[in-house]
Amino acid sequence: MTLKRIICKTLILLLIFSLIPVSVYANSAQCAIVMEVKTGRILYAKNINTKRPMASTTKIMTALVAMENRDLESIVKIPDEAVGVEGSSIYLRNDEKIKLKDLLYGLMLRSGNDSAVAIAHHVSGSVEEFSNLMNKKAKELGAKNSNFKNPHGLHHKDHYTTAYDLALITRAALLNENFKKIVSSKRWTAERDGYNTFFNKNKTLTQFKGGDGVKTGYTKAAGRCLVTSATRNGMQVLCVVLNDPNWFNDCYSLMGNTFNKYAPYKVLDKNSDIKGFSVNKGQKDKSYMRVKKDIIIPIKDDEKSKVRTIIECNEKYEAPIERSQKLGKAKVYIDDKLIATADLYSREDIDKKTFMDKIKNLFKKD
Structure with a gap:
Protein backbone atom coordinates (compact mmCIF):
# COMPACT_ATOMS: atom_id res chain seq x y z
CA MET A 1 0.00 0.00 0.00
CA THR A 2 1.43 3.37 -1.02
CA LEU A 3 1.98 6.16 1.46
CA LYS A 4 -0.64 8.23 -0.38
CA ARG A 5 -3.31 5.52 0.07
CA ILE A 6 -2.44 5.12 3.76
CA ILE A 7 -2.83 8.86 4.33
CA CYS A 8 -6.17 8.92 2.45
CA LYS A 9 -7.57 6.00 4.49
CA THR A 10 -6.41 7.61 7.73
CA LEU A 11 -8.11 10.90 6.83
CA ILE A 12 -11.33 9.07 5.96
CA LEU A 13 -11.33 7.23 9.32
CA LEU A 14 -10.69 10.48 11.19
CA LEU A 15 -13.61 12.10 9.35
CA ILE A 16 -15.92 9.20 10.22
CA PHE A 17 -15.00 9.32 13.93
CA SER A 18 -15.43 13.08 14.02
CA LEU A 19 -19.04 12.66 12.87
CA ILE A 20 -19.90 10.15 15.61
CA PRO A 21 -21.40 11.81 18.70
CA VAL A 22 -18.89 11.84 21.54
CA SER A 23 -21.31 10.15 23.89
CA VAL A 24 -21.61 7.14 21.57
CA TYR A 25 -18.01 6.00 21.41
CA ALA A 26 -16.39 7.61 24.46
CA ASN A 27 -18.65 6.17 27.13
CA SER A 28 -17.26 3.02 28.76
CA ALA A 29 -19.54 3.29 31.81
CA GLN A 30 -21.89 0.47 32.68
CA CYS A 31 -24.49 3.11 33.56
CA ALA A 32 -24.53 6.82 32.74
CA ILE A 33 -26.82 9.84 32.72
CA VAL A 34 -26.60 13.57 32.01
CA MET A 35 -29.26 15.78 33.61
CA GLU A 36 -29.87 19.54 33.56
CA VAL A 37 -30.07 20.73 37.15
CA LYS A 38 -32.85 23.37 37.14
CA THR A 39 -35.45 21.33 35.25
CA GLY A 40 -34.21 17.77 35.78
CA ARG A 41 -34.42 17.14 32.04
CA ILE A 42 -32.49 14.01 31.02
CA LEU A 43 -30.11 14.85 28.18
CA TYR A 44 -28.30 11.51 27.89
CA ALA A 45 -29.10 8.04 29.23
CA LYS A 46 -27.49 4.60 29.33
CA ASN A 47 -28.79 1.81 31.58
CA ILE A 48 -30.07 4.47 33.97
CA ASN A 49 -32.33 2.12 35.97
CA THR A 50 -29.79 -0.66 36.54
CA LYS A 51 -29.07 -1.15 40.25
CA ARG A 52 -25.39 -0.77 41.14
CA PRO A 53 -23.23 -0.18 44.22
CA MET A 54 -22.10 3.45 44.18
CA ALA A 55 -19.17 3.62 46.61
CA SER A 56 -18.46 7.10 48.04
CA THR A 57 -20.94 8.89 45.78
CA THR A 58 -23.23 7.77 48.62
CA LYS A 59 -21.91 10.79 50.50
CA ILE A 60 -23.95 13.14 48.33
CA MET A 61 -27.05 11.86 50.12
CA THR A 62 -25.23 11.89 53.47
CA ALA A 63 -24.43 15.59 53.07
CA LEU A 64 -27.94 16.48 51.87
CA VAL A 65 -29.65 14.72 54.80
CA ALA A 66 -27.24 16.28 57.30
CA MET A 67 -27.81 19.79 55.94
CA GLU A 68 -31.56 19.41 56.07
CA ASN A 69 -31.58 18.14 59.65
CA ARG A 70 -28.84 20.00 61.54
CA ASP A 71 -27.28 23.47 61.72
CA LEU A 72 -23.93 23.61 59.93
CA GLU A 73 -22.48 25.54 62.87
CA SER A 74 -23.51 22.86 65.38
CA ILE A 75 -20.70 21.21 67.35
CA VAL A 76 -20.16 17.48 66.91
CA LYS A 77 -18.52 15.39 69.63
CA ILE A 78 -16.75 12.51 67.88
CA PRO A 79 -17.92 9.08 69.12
CA ASP A 80 -15.78 5.93 69.32
CA GLU A 81 -17.56 4.53 66.25
CA ALA A 82 -16.18 7.32 64.04
CA VAL A 83 -12.53 6.75 64.93
CA GLY A 84 -10.37 4.58 62.65
CA VAL A 85 -13.11 3.80 60.12
CA GLU A 86 -11.81 1.78 57.15
CA GLY A 87 -10.76 3.63 53.99
CA SER A 88 -10.46 7.38 53.35
CA SER A 89 -10.12 9.40 56.53
CA ILE A 90 -9.77 12.89 58.00
CA TYR A 91 -8.27 11.28 61.13
CA LEU A 92 -10.91 12.13 63.69
CA ARG A 93 -10.04 11.61 67.37
CA ASN A 94 -12.28 10.22 70.09
CA ASP A 95 -14.19 13.00 71.92
CA GLU A 96 -12.80 15.62 69.54
CA LYS A 97 -15.21 18.53 69.07
CA ILE A 98 -15.62 19.86 65.55
CA LYS A 99 -18.22 21.84 63.61
CA LEU A 100 -20.61 19.94 61.37
CA LYS A 101 -19.57 22.29 58.55
CA ASP A 102 -15.95 21.10 58.83
CA LEU A 103 -17.09 17.48 58.83
CA LEU A 104 -19.07 18.12 55.64
CA TYR A 105 -16.03 19.57 53.91
CA GLY A 106 -14.02 16.57 55.08
CA LEU A 107 -16.78 14.32 53.78
CA MET A 108 -17.10 15.84 50.31
CA LEU A 109 -13.53 17.01 49.59
CA ARG A 110 -11.48 14.23 51.23
CA SER A 111 -14.19 11.56 51.23
CA GLY A 112 -13.70 10.88 54.93
CA ASN A 113 -15.48 7.70 55.94
CA ASP A 114 -14.89 8.63 59.58
CA SER A 115 -16.55 11.96 58.88
CA ALA A 116 -19.58 10.14 57.44
CA VAL A 117 -19.99 8.03 60.59
CA ALA A 118 -19.58 11.07 62.85
CA ILE A 119 -22.26 12.93 60.86
CA ALA A 120 -24.62 9.95 61.07
CA HIS A 121 -24.27 9.76 64.86
CA HIS A 122 -24.69 13.52 65.23
CA VAL A 123 -27.90 13.60 63.20
CA SER A 124 -29.55 10.32 64.18
CA GLY A 125 -27.59 8.67 66.99
CA SER A 126 -26.45 5.72 64.89
CA VAL A 127 -25.53 4.61 61.38
CA GLU A 128 -28.67 2.47 61.20
CA GLU A 129 -31.06 5.29 62.08
CA PHE A 130 -29.27 7.68 59.74
CA SER A 131 -29.57 5.14 56.92
CA ASN A 132 -33.31 5.11 57.56
CA LEU A 133 -33.34 8.89 57.07
CA MET A 134 -31.38 8.47 53.83
CA ASN A 135 -33.91 5.95 52.54
CA LYS A 136 -36.81 8.20 53.54
CA LYS A 137 -35.26 11.11 51.65
CA ALA A 138 -34.62 8.90 48.61
CA LYS A 139 -38.32 8.03 48.44
CA GLU A 140 -39.29 11.71 48.76
CA LEU A 141 -37.08 12.51 45.76
CA GLY A 142 -38.48 9.67 43.66
CA ALA A 143 -35.29 7.60 43.90
CA LYS A 144 -37.29 4.39 44.14
CA ASN A 145 -34.54 1.95 43.13
CA SER A 146 -32.05 2.93 45.82
CA ASN A 147 -31.29 1.49 49.24
CA PHE A 148 -28.82 2.88 51.76
CA LYS A 149 -27.21 0.81 54.51
CA ASN A 150 -24.50 3.26 55.54
CA PRO A 151 -23.44 6.91 55.09
CA HIS A 152 -20.04 6.30 53.44
CA GLY A 153 -20.51 3.76 50.65
CA LEU A 154 -18.26 0.94 51.88
CA HIS A 155 -19.57 -2.23 50.28
CA HIS A 156 -22.75 -3.85 51.54
CA LYS A 157 -24.78 -6.24 49.39
CA ASP A 158 -27.99 -4.29 50.08
CA HIS A 159 -26.48 -0.83 49.46
CA TYR A 160 -27.20 0.32 45.91
CA THR A 161 -28.63 2.98 43.61
CA THR A 162 -29.11 3.64 39.88
CA ALA A 163 -27.66 6.33 37.65
CA TYR A 164 -31.10 7.94 37.46
CA ASP A 165 -31.68 7.86 41.22
CA LEU A 166 -28.23 9.24 41.94
CA ALA A 167 -28.88 12.05 39.45
CA LEU A 168 -32.14 12.90 41.26
CA ILE A 169 -30.32 12.96 44.60
CA THR A 170 -27.47 15.06 43.21
CA ARG A 171 -29.86 17.51 41.59
CA ALA A 172 -31.64 18.05 44.91
CA ALA A 173 -28.29 18.53 46.63
CA LEU A 174 -27.04 21.04 44.03
CA LEU A 175 -30.18 23.11 44.57
CA ASN A 176 -28.99 23.51 48.18
CA GLU A 177 -26.67 26.53 48.24
CA ASN A 178 -24.55 25.18 51.10
CA PHE A 179 -23.95 21.89 49.31
CA LYS A 180 -23.17 23.69 46.07
CA LYS A 181 -20.59 25.86 47.82
CA ILE A 182 -18.88 22.90 49.50
CA VAL A 183 -18.49 20.68 46.43
CA SER A 184 -17.21 23.55 44.30
CA SER A 185 -14.43 24.35 46.80
CA LYS A 186 -10.91 23.32 45.86
CA ARG A 187 -9.69 23.41 49.47
CA TRP A 188 -10.92 24.01 53.00
CA THR A 189 -9.20 24.71 56.30
CA ALA A 190 -11.11 23.28 59.25
CA GLU A 191 -11.13 24.72 62.77
CA ARG A 192 -9.22 21.88 64.42
CA ASP A 193 -5.74 20.88 65.49
CA GLY A 194 -3.70 18.52 63.36
CA TYR A 195 -5.00 17.46 59.95
CA ASN A 196 -7.12 20.48 59.06
CA THR A 197 -6.53 21.34 55.38
CA PHE A 198 -8.69 19.41 52.94
CA PHE A 199 -7.95 19.44 49.21
CA ASN A 200 -10.69 18.35 46.82
CA LYS A 201 -10.08 14.99 45.12
CA ASN A 202 -12.45 15.90 42.29
CA LYS A 203 -10.29 16.90 39.30
CA THR A 204 -13.33 18.24 37.45
CA LEU A 205 -12.90 21.57 39.21
CA THR A 206 -9.56 22.17 37.49
CA GLN A 207 -9.73 20.04 34.35
CA PHE A 208 -13.14 20.90 32.88
CA LYS A 209 -14.31 24.37 31.90
CA GLY A 210 -17.08 25.43 34.27
CA GLY A 211 -16.57 22.39 36.51
CA ASP A 212 -18.19 22.90 39.92
CA GLY A 213 -18.70 19.46 41.53
CA VAL A 214 -19.45 16.81 42.69
CA LYS A 215 -18.02 13.51 44.10
CA THR A 216 -15.70 10.61 43.34
CA GLY A 217 -16.18 7.03 44.50
CA TYR A 218 -14.41 3.70 44.26
CA THR A 219 -14.62 0.24 45.75
CA LYS A 220 -13.63 -3.05 44.17
CA ALA A 221 -17.29 -4.09 43.96
CA ALA A 222 -18.62 -0.77 42.63
CA GLY A 223 -15.75 0.05 40.29
CA ARG A 224 -15.01 3.69 39.53
CA CYS A 225 -18.07 5.85 40.14
CA LEU A 226 -18.18 9.57 39.51
CA VAL A 227 -20.69 12.39 39.70
CA THR A 228 -19.59 15.63 38.05
CA SER A 229 -21.26 18.96 37.40
CA ALA A 230 -20.44 22.04 35.35
CA THR A 231 -22.04 25.38 34.55
CA ARG A 232 -21.70 27.20 31.24
CA ASN A 233 -23.74 30.10 29.91
CA GLY A 234 -26.00 29.96 32.96
CA MET A 235 -26.86 26.27 32.45
CA GLN A 236 -25.70 23.65 34.97
CA VAL A 237 -25.60 19.98 34.06
CA LEU A 238 -24.63 16.97 36.13
CA CYS A 239 -23.25 13.67 34.93
CA VAL A 240 -23.29 10.29 36.69
CA VAL A 241 -21.19 7.31 35.59
CA LEU A 242 -21.21 4.00 37.48
CA ASN A 243 -18.57 1.28 37.08
CA ASP A 244 -16.55 3.26 34.56
CA PRO A 245 -12.80 2.64 34.12
CA ASN A 246 -12.60 5.87 32.09
CA TRP A 247 -14.63 7.83 34.59
CA PHE A 248 -13.32 11.40 34.31
CA ASN A 249 -12.83 11.42 30.53
CA ASP A 250 -16.27 9.95 29.96
CA CYS A 251 -17.90 12.58 32.17
CA TYR A 252 -16.00 15.32 30.38
CA SER A 253 -17.04 13.94 26.97
CA LEU A 254 -20.67 13.55 27.98
CA MET A 255 -20.92 17.02 29.51
CA GLY A 256 -18.95 18.63 26.68
CA ASN A 257 -21.20 17.04 24.10
CA THR A 258 -24.25 18.22 26.06
CA PHE A 259 -23.04 21.83 26.15
CA ASN A 260 -22.40 21.65 22.40
CA LYS A 261 -25.92 20.37 21.66
CA TYR A 262 -28.06 22.20 24.22
CA ALA A 263 -28.43 25.84 25.23
CA PRO A 264 -30.55 27.59 27.89
CA TYR A 265 -33.81 29.02 26.55
CA LYS A 266 -35.98 31.43 28.57
Missing part, protein backbone atom coordinates in the same frame (compact mmCIF):
# COMPACT_ATOMS: atom_id res chain seq x y z
CA VAL A 267 -39.62 30.43 28.31
CA LEU A 268 -41.14 32.64 31.03
CA ASP A 269 -39.79 35.94 32.36
CA LYS A 270 -40.26 36.74 36.06
CA ASN A 271 -40.85 40.42 35.19
CA SER A 272 -43.55 39.74 32.62
CA ASP A 273 -47.31 39.34 33.00
CA ILE A 274 -48.00 35.72 32.10
CA LYS A 275 -51.76 35.46 32.37
CA GLY A 276 -54.62 37.91 32.98
CA PHE A 277 -57.62 37.16 35.19
CA SER A 278 -60.85 38.84 36.26
CA VAL A 279 -61.46 39.88 39.85
CA ASN A 280 -64.88 39.50 41.44
CA LYS A 281 -65.86 42.05 44.13
CA GLY A 282 -62.42 43.64 44.02
CA GLN A 283 -61.24 47.25 43.90
CA LYS A 284 -59.71 46.29 40.56
CA ASP A 285 -61.60 44.33 37.92
CA LYS A 286 -58.55 42.71 36.35
CA SER A 287 -54.99 41.77 37.20
CA TYR A 288 -52.15 39.47 36.11
CA MET A 289 -50.16 36.46 37.24
CA ARG A 290 -46.39 36.13 37.21
CA VAL A 291 -43.72 33.54 37.98
CA LYS A 292 -41.26 34.22 40.81
CA LYS A 293 -38.21 33.06 38.84
CA ASP A 294 -37.31 33.01 35.17
CA ILE A 295 -38.19 29.63 33.69
CA ILE A 296 -35.24 28.52 31.59
CA ILE A 297 -35.02 25.14 29.91
CA PRO A 298 -32.25 23.38 27.98
CA ILE A 299 -33.09 22.85 24.32
CA LYS A 300 -31.48 22.01 21.00
CA ASP A 301 -31.80 24.47 18.11
CA ASP A 302 -34.40 22.35 16.34
CA GLU A 303 -36.62 22.20 19.44
CA LYS A 304 -37.54 25.89 19.72
CA SER A 305 -40.62 25.50 17.55
CA LYS A 306 -41.76 22.53 19.67
CA VAL A 307 -41.85 24.42 22.98
CA ARG A 308 -45.35 25.17 24.28
CA THR A 309 -46.68 26.44 27.59
CA ILE A 310 -49.98 25.34 29.11
CA ILE A 311 -51.53 27.60 31.77
CA GLU A 312 -53.72 25.95 34.41
CA CYS A 313 -55.80 28.51 36.35
CA ASN A 314 -59.23 30.00 36.76
CA GLU A 315 -60.43 32.89 34.64
CA LYS A 316 -61.91 34.71 37.67
CA TYR A 317 -60.90 35.01 41.35
CA GLU A 318 -62.69 36.65 44.24
CA ALA A 319 -61.16 39.51 46.22
CA PRO A 320 -59.34 39.98 48.49
CA ILE A 321 -56.21 38.74 46.73
CA GLU A 322 -52.75 39.11 48.25
CA ARG A 323 -49.59 39.87 46.32
CA SER A 324 -47.67 36.63 45.62
CA GLN A 325 -50.80 34.56 46.30
CA LYS A 326 -50.56 31.29 44.40
CA LEU A 327 -53.26 31.24 41.72
CA GLY A 328 -52.26 28.76 39.05
CA LYS A 329 -49.59 26.74 37.34
CA ALA A 330 -47.60 26.93 34.10
CA LYS A 331 -46.41 23.74 32.44
CA VAL A 332 -43.74 23.81 29.75
CA TYR A 333 -43.61 21.04 27.18
CA ILE A 334 -41.39 20.06 24.28
CA ASP A 335 -43.82 18.22 22.04
CA ASP A 336 -45.76 16.11 24.54
CA LYS A 337 -42.98 15.77 27.13
CA LEU A 338 -43.27 17.85 30.30
CA ILE A 339 -40.01 19.73 30.87
CA ALA A 340 -40.73 22.27 33.60
CA THR A 341 -43.51 23.32 35.95
CA ALA A 342 -43.87 26.70 37.70
CA ASP A 343 -46.43 28.18 40.07
CA LEU A 344 -48.18 31.39 39.03
CA TYR A 345 -48.69 34.18 41.58
CA SER A 346 -50.71 37.38 41.79
CA ARG A 347 -48.52 40.38 40.98
CA GLU A 348 -50.33 42.73 43.41
CA ASP A 349 -52.68 43.15 46.37
CA ILE A 350 -56.33 43.61 45.47
CA ASP A 351 -58.63 44.59 48.32
CA LYS A 352 -62.29 43.74 48.44
CA LYS A 353 -64.72 46.49 47.44
CA THR A 354 -66.06 48.48 50.36
CA PHE A 355 -69.54 49.93 50.62
CA MET A 356 -68.13 53.33 49.61
CA ASP A 357 -66.44 51.79 46.57
CA LYS A 358 -69.81 50.47 45.45
CA ILE A 359 -71.41 53.90 45.88
CA LYS A 360 -68.62 55.54 43.85
CA ASN A 361 -69.09 52.98 41.09
CA LEU A 362 -72.79 53.81 40.91
CA PHE A 363 -72.01 57.49 40.33
CA LYS A 364 -69.38 56.57 37.71
CA LYS A 365 -71.99 54.63 35.78
CA ASP A 366 -74.29 57.63 35.82
